[in-house]
Amino acid sequence: MKDPKISALLIVFNEEKNIEEALKSVEFADEIIVLDSFSTDKTIEIIKSKFPRVKLYQNKFEDFTKQRNMCISYAKNDWILFLDADERITSELKTEILKEIKKPVTQTAYFFKRxxxxxxxxxxxxxTQNDKNIRLFKKEVAHYDENKRVHEGLSNVDNPGTLQNYLLHFSFDSYEAYHKKVLHYSHLKARDLYEKRIQYKKMKQLSKSAFNFFKMYFLKLGVLDGRKGFILSYLSALSSFKTYEFLKEEYA
Structure with a gap:
């Protein structure tokens, strides 16, 4: 019986700061595919000059779900390992991945703790103490739910497993970068709500924003993270607030 093979996939845009370390961390994969959204920095140059075996494609960005599903369409192997450019596979996690997929009986998908x-x-x-995402799955279940433009998830996975070693998530190196992402994601989420005909309500906007701050800062113990916890809680509240602001604009 042949050893199972892995296709490592990344969707990227302007990731010159991250792309080299991200690709190095998945070099153990049998195939590496990058789908780029026409980066304007040195992302493409780095890939072509330092990672010649990477299969590089480009497609104009519409939303995360479409990009992920398109990237999957290029993969040839039975197992899909999806990585964001700001994530890193550790050597311990690599060993666990390779051991797990060689078992006689496996799950169809696995959460990675981050x-x-x-x-x-x-x-x-x-x-973040409970943060986990599905990053490893069989190609037979590899399809992201097209009803979600952001915070996308696989549409047909039941009872996924969980690997024990951690994936490192180097989210943002500045407040400005995180703030920019919050606005981008909020706009995409607003489009989802609009297409579901969810109506804009001022009280719902205010209450959800306030609760998101309270939940992250107090219930999820952000207060113990000091200044970082306050900033993350504020940005969580801002995400809700801006989502409904953009939703209101959709109806204007």
Whole structure:
């Protein structure tokens, strides 16, 4: 019986700061595919000059779900390992991945637990203590739910497993970068709500924003992360607030 093979996939845009380390961390994969959204920095140059075996494609960005599903369409192997450019596979996680997929009986998908870093420092609370995402799955279930433009998830996975070693998530090195992402994601989420005909309500906007701050800062112990916890809680509240602001604009 042949050993199972892995296709490592990344969707990227202007990731010159991250792309080299991200690709190095998945060099153990049998195939590496990058789908780029026409980066304007040195992302493409770095890939072509330092990673000749990477299969590079480009497609104009519409939303995360479409990009991920398109990237999957290029993959040839039975297992898909999806990585964001700001994530890193550790040597311990690599060993666990290779051991797990060689078992006689496996799950169809696996959660990776993540250690979260913000502005160069590890975040221990603020909800990140329970942070996990499906990053490894069989190609037979490899399809992202097209009803979600952001915070996308696989549409047909039941009872995924969880690997024990951590994926490192170097989220943002500055407040400005995170703020920019919050606005981008909020706009995409607003489009989802609009297409579902969810109506804009001022009280719902205010209450959800306030609750998101309270939940992250107090219930999820962001207060124990000090200044970082306050910033992350504020940005969580801002995400809700801006989502409804953009939703209101959709109806204007």
């Amino acid at each position: 250690k979260f870093f913000f502005m160069g420092e590890k975040v221990n609370y603020s909800g």
